Amino acid sequence: MNLDCTGVLVSEVGPRDGLQSVAATMRTADKCAWIDALAAAGLREIEVGSFVPPSLLPQMADTAEVVAHALSLPGLHVAALVPNLRGAQGAFTAGVHKITVPFSVSEAHSLANVRKTHTQMLDELTSIVELRNDRYPDIAIEAGLSTAFGCTLQGVVPEDDVLRVALAARECGVDEVGLSDTAGYGNPAQVKRLFTRLQQELGAAAGGAHFHNTRGQGLANVVAALEAGVKTFDASQGGIGGCPYAPGATGNIVTEDLVFLLEAMGLRTGVDIERLVVARERLAAGLPGEPLYGYLNAAGLPKGFSYATKPG
Amino acid sequence: MNLDCTGVLVSEVGPRDGLQSVAATMRTADKCAWIDALAAAGLREIEVGSFVPPSLLPQMADTAEVVAHALSLPGLHVAALVPNLRGAQGAFTAGVHKITVPFSVSEAHSLANVRKTHTQMLDELTSIVELRNDRYPDIAIEAGLSTAFGCTLQGVVPEDDVLRVALAARECGVDEVGLSDTAGYGNPAQVKRLFTRLQQELGAAAGGAHFHNTRGQGLANVVAALEAGVKTFDASQGGIGGCPYAPGATGNIVTEDLVFLLEAMGLRTGVDIERLVVARERLAAGLPGEPLYGYLNAAGLPKGFSYATKPG
Numbered sequence: 002m003n004l005d006c007t008g009v010l011v012s013e014v015g016p017r018d019g020l021q022s023v024a025a026t027m028r029t030a031d032k033c034a035w036i037d038a039l040a041a042a043g044l045r046e047i048e049v050g051s052f053v054p055p056s057l058l059p060q061m062a063d064t065a066e067v068v069a070h071a072l073s074l075p076g077l078h079v080a081a082l083v084p085n086l087r088g089a090q091g092a093f094t095a096g097v098h099k100i101t102v103p104f105s106v107s108e109a110h111s112l113a114n115v116r117k118t119h120t121q122m123l124d125e126l127t128s129i130v131e132l133r134n135d136r137y138p139d140i141a142i143e144a145g146l147s148t149a150f151g152c153t154l155q156g157v158v159p160e161d162d163v164l165r166v167a168l169a170a171r172e173c174g175v176d177e178v179g180l181s182d183t184a185g186y187g188n189p190a191q192v193k194r195l196f197t198r199l200q201q202e203l204g205a206a207a208g209g210a211h212f213h214n215t216r217g218q219g220l221a222n223v224v225a226a227l228e229a230g231v232k233t234f235d236a237s238q239g240g241i242g243g244c245p246y247a248p249g250a251t252g253n254i255v256t257e258d259l260v261f262l263l264e265a266m267g268l269r270t271g272v273d274i275e276r277l278v279v280a281r282e283r284l285a286a287g288l289p290g291e292p293l294y295g296y297l298n299a300a301g302l303p304k305g306f307s308y309a310t311k312p313g
Numbered sequence: 314m315n316l317d318c319t320g321v322l323v324s325e326v327g328p329r330d331g332l333q334s335v336a337a338t339m340r341t342a343d344k345c346a347w348i349d350a351l352a353a354a355g356l357r358e359i360e361v362g363s364f365v366p367p368s369l370l371p372q373m374a375d376t377a378e379v380v381a382h383a384l385s386l387p388g389l390h391v392a393a394l395v396p397n398l399r400g401a402q403g404a405f406t407a408g409v410h411k412i413t414v415p416f417s418v419s420e421a422h423s424l425a426n427v428r429k430t431h432t433q434m435l436d437e438l439t440s441i442v443e444l445r446n447d448r449y450p451d452i453a454i455e456a457g458l459s460t461a462f463g464c465t466l467q468g469v470v471p472e473d474d475v476l477r478v479a480l481a482a483r484e485c486g487v488d489e490v491g492l493s494d495t496a497g498y499g500n501p502a503q504v505k506r507l508f509t510r511l512q513q514e515l516g517a518a519a520g521g522a523h524f525h526n527t528r529g530q531g532l533a534n535v536v537a538a539l540e541a542g543v544k545t546f547d548a549s550q551g552g553i554g555g556c557p558y559a560p561g562a563t564g565n566i567v568t569e570d571l572v573f574l575l576e577a578m579g580l581r582t583g584v585d586i587e588r589l590v591v592a593r594e595r596l597a598a599g600l601p602g603e604p605l606y607g608y609l610n611a612a613g614l615p616k617g618f619s620y621a622t623k624p625g
Contacts, residue, residue, distance in 0.1 A: 151615050151616070151617070152616070153615075153616055154616075155616075155617075156616040157617040185612065186615040188574060188577035188578050189536045189574070189578055190577075190579060191577075191578075215612045216573060216608045216609050216612050216615075217532060217567065217570040217607065217608030217609065218532060218570070218573070218574055218608075220529060220530060220532065220533040221532035221533050221535065221536045221574055223533065224501045224533045224536040224537055225536055228540070258528065258529040258530070261528060261530070262500060262530055262533055265502075265503075265530075266500050266502040266503075267502055295529065296526065296527065296528045296529030296530075300527045300528050303463050303465075303468070303496065303528075304463070304464070304465055304466075304467075304468040304469075305467075305468025305469040
C-alpha cells in the first residue's frame with residue numbers, strides 16, 4: 002500500500018484475528034456485511050480470514066467465500082493469513098492481494114502453534130515464495146513474526162533472535178517482515194529498539210506492527226513504533242482477537258481508539274470514526290453476546306475535534 | 314521528591330480523585346487501610362484527600378483525619394488537593410507535605426468547577442502562597458492546570474493559553490505547575506509539545522502529568538510525556554476517578570498498568586506490582602460494587618518479567 006508522507010495504514014484484522022479467537026462462528030453474510038461497513042468507514046486493508054483446516058478453526062471455513070466478496074469492494078486491499086503452503090495455495094487461488102505467514106520467533110510457540118521448528122518454517126516459507134513467484138507474481142507476502150516481544154511459553158525472547166529470524170525470513174524472499182506482540186508482553190522502549198533495528202537491517206522490507214492490548218500497553222506501544230517510523234498498524238474493531246494457543250493473549254488493539262489516536266496526532270488514516278461506530282454495530286449484531294472493548298466508542302469524539310487534514 | 318536519573322515518581326491520587334468521583338463514601342478506616350497498603354507497595358507520594366466543604370463532597374469530609382493517619386507512615390509524601398484559601402488553611406493545619414491547587418485553563422470550566430474567573434483564581438493563588446510563605450514555609454504548592462488539553466465546555470484549548478496561565482501561576486509563587494488532561498482529550502503529539510514548552514518556560518518548576526483514560530489514550534500520552542522529560546505521573550489504583558463537573562471525564566490512568574509500563578521500560582518506580590494487587594483488594598473491599606479498571610491485574614506479569622534495576 003502506498004501512502005503519502007503523513008499517512009498511516011490501519012490494517013483491520015478483526016475478521017481474521019478477532020473471529021478466529023471467539024467461540025461463536027459468525028455467519029458468512031454477517032461477515033460480509035461487517036466487512037462492507039469497515040470498508041465504508043475508509044479502512045483500505047482488511048485481513049478477512051485465514052486459510053486453515055476447518056477442523057482446526059471452523060470459524061474460518063468460509064474464508065474463500067469471504068475473500069470473493071471482499072474483492073468486489075472497490076479499492077480494498079484484501080489480505081488473509083496462511084500458516085503453510087496448503088493455505089497459501091488456497092489464498093492464491095481465492096485471489097487475495099496479500100498473505101501474511103505467521104512465524105514464531107519462540108520455537109516453543111512455533112511447535113505449539115503450527116507444529117514446526119524454525120528450519121521447517123523456513124522451508125515452508127521458501128515453498129510459498131516459490132509458488133507465488135511462479136504463478137502469482139502480483140500477490141504480496143509478509144512474514145509476521147509472532148512472539149517478537151516475549152512468549153507465554155518461553156518467556157523473554159532475545160532481541161537478537163528476532164533480528165536473526167527476520168533476516169532469515171527475508172532471505173526466503175518474502176516482501177515484508179512485521180513484528181507481532183502475540184502475548185501482549187511488549188513495552189515502548191523495546192518496541193522502539195526492535196523496530197529501529199528491523200528497519201536498519203531490512204530497509205523497505207521492514208513491515209508493520211501487530212500489537213495486543215493484553216496488559217493495556219497497546220496504544221503506548223503504537224506511540225513508540227511511530228517514533229521508530231512504523232507506518233502500518235494492525236488493529237481489530239472492538240478489540241476482539243488473540244491467539245488461541247497462547248493462554249491469556251486476548252485482545253488486539255482497538256481500531257476505533259487507534260484511529261482516534263492517529264488522527265488526533267495529525268496522522269491521516271482515511272478512516273471516518275463515526276462510520277466506524279456504524280461498523281461496530283454490524284459486528285455486535287453478527288456476534289451477539291460477545292464482549293467488545295474500547296473507549297472512544299463510549300466517550301465519543303472530543304468537543305471541537307478535527308481530523309488530520311491534507312498538508313499544503 | 315528527589316529521584317535518581319532513571320527514576321519516575323508515580324503519585325497515587327485514587328484516595329482523592331478516585332474517591333471524590335464515586336457516589337459511595339468510603340469509611341475512614343477503609344481509606345486508611347487502603348493507604349497503608351498503597352504505601353506498603355512502595356508508592357512514595359499519595360494524594361489522600363481534598364479540603365473542600367463537606368456539603369459539596371461528603372466523600373472528603375474526613376480528609377484531615379486521613380492526613381493525620383498518612384503522616385504516621387514513614388517516608389510517605391502526603392499530598393492533598395485544595396480549591397481555595399480556606400481549603401489551603403485546612404491542609405496546612407493538618408500538616409500535609411504538599412498541596413495541589415487546580416486551575417482551569419478553560420475559564421468556562423473554572424467558573425463551573427470553582428465559580429471563579431482566571432483573575433479571581435490568581436488572587437486566590439497569591440493568598441495561598443502568602444499564607445504558606447508566612448507560616449508554613451516547608452509545604453510545597455503545585456498549580457495543576459486542568460483542561461490543559463481540551464475542555465468539555467470550551468472544546469479546544471489553545472496551547473498558548475496553557476503557557477500563559479502556567480506562567481501567571483508561577484508568578485504567583487507556586488513551586489510547580491503541572492498539566493491535567495481533565496476530560497481525556499489529549500493526544501501524544503500535543504502532550505509532547507506542551508510539556509516541552511512548559512519545561513522551556515518554567516525550567517525546574519515544570520510539574521508532572523495528570524492524565525485521564527477517558528478515550529483509552531492515557532498510557533500513550535505517558536510515553537509522549539516521558540519523551541518530553543516528564544518525571545512525575547499521577548495515577549489512580551483501579552482507574553477510578555474523574556471530574557464530577559466535566560461530564561464523561563471519568564477514569565484516571567490505572568496505577569497498576571502505569572507501574573508495569575514504567576518498570577518494563579527500565580524506569581524505576583520503587584513500586585512492587587504484586588503488592589499493588591494486594592492494595593487493590595483493599596480498595597475493592599472498601600468500595601463494594603464499584604467497577605475497577607485495568608489490564609495488568611487480570612493478565613498478570615509476563616513470564617520472565619524483571620523489574621528495572623539500579624544502574625551500575
